[in-house]
Amino acid sequence: MxxxxxxxxxxxxxxxxxxxxxxxxxxxxxxxxxxxxxxxWCLWVLVFFLYGVRVWYLRGFYIVTYGLGIFNLNLVIGFLSPQLDPETEGPALPTKGDQEFKPFVRRLPEFKFWLASIKAFCTAFCLTFFSVFDVPVFWPILLVYWLVLFMVTMKRQIRHMIKYRYLPFSFGKQTYGAAGAKGKGAADK
Structure with a gap:
């Protein structure tokens, strides 16, 4: 045709x-x-492990790994942050009894977080095949710097969560007492 x-x-x-x-x-x-x-997430752990083994075996590509760590830290911050920031948009959660409840909506949904992280690990893995990206650095300094950056960033994020009273995690459907589940007749007995 x-x-x-x-x-x-x-x-x-x-x-x-x-x-x-x-x-x-x-x-x-x-x-x-x-x-x-x-x-x-099991696939993510496998890709993480394969990348870690490759970097350990080659004893190099620490700059690529550092960039990967910074990128994933940025993804974590997006995952833990609300879509509407209370500092700029006003409080999204009710602060008084007469306000409407609005559930927590992430700036970066879990699936997009996972997908971006997998793509980043695969890209970093491919970069380990090119020696131009193997810049010689003293890796303990990069590790300490990344850990300090992680702690400072998480401290700021946790303070933000406490200040605006939101929790980015929910574990399953909310359940109520046994009396509510059995009905009104069972609660009267």
């Missing part, structure tokens, strides 16, 4: 079709992986 697109772009038209097919399959895999939270 020869279309006008094929005639005007020649061999590039088939490249566009291949790209759209690959993108559709990639999106299909992501859609299937969305509800599999535990499996996704």
């Amino acid at each position: 020869d279309t006008s697109l094929d005639r005007s772009f020649g061999p590039w038209a088939s490249t566009g079709r291949i790209t759209s097919t690959v993108n559709a399959r990639y999106q299909h895999i992501l859609d299937k992986a969305t509800p599999l939270v535990g499996l996704r």
Whole structure:
């Protein structure tokens, strides 16, 4: 079937079709992986472990690892932060009894956090195959600097959470007492 697109772009038209097919399959895999939270994070641990073993085996690429750590720290901050910052947008959670309850909405959803982190680890893993990225540095200084940066950033984030009274984690559906679950007749007995 020869279309006008094929005639005007020649061999590039088939490249566009291949790209759209690959993108559709990639999106299909992501859609299937969305509800599999535990499996996704097991994959993350595996990729993290493989990257760590590669860097340990090569005894290098500490600058790449440091950049990866900074990127993942930025992702964690986005994951722990509310979508509407109370400092700039006003309080999103009710502060008085007559205000409407608004649930915590993350600035960076869990799935996007996982996906960006996996992509970053895969990119960093690929960078370890090019010696130009193996800049000689004294790695303990980078590690100490990253740890200090992590502690300062987390301290600021925790203070923000305490000041505006939000908790970025919820563990399952809220349950009520046994009397509420059995109905009114059971509570009267």
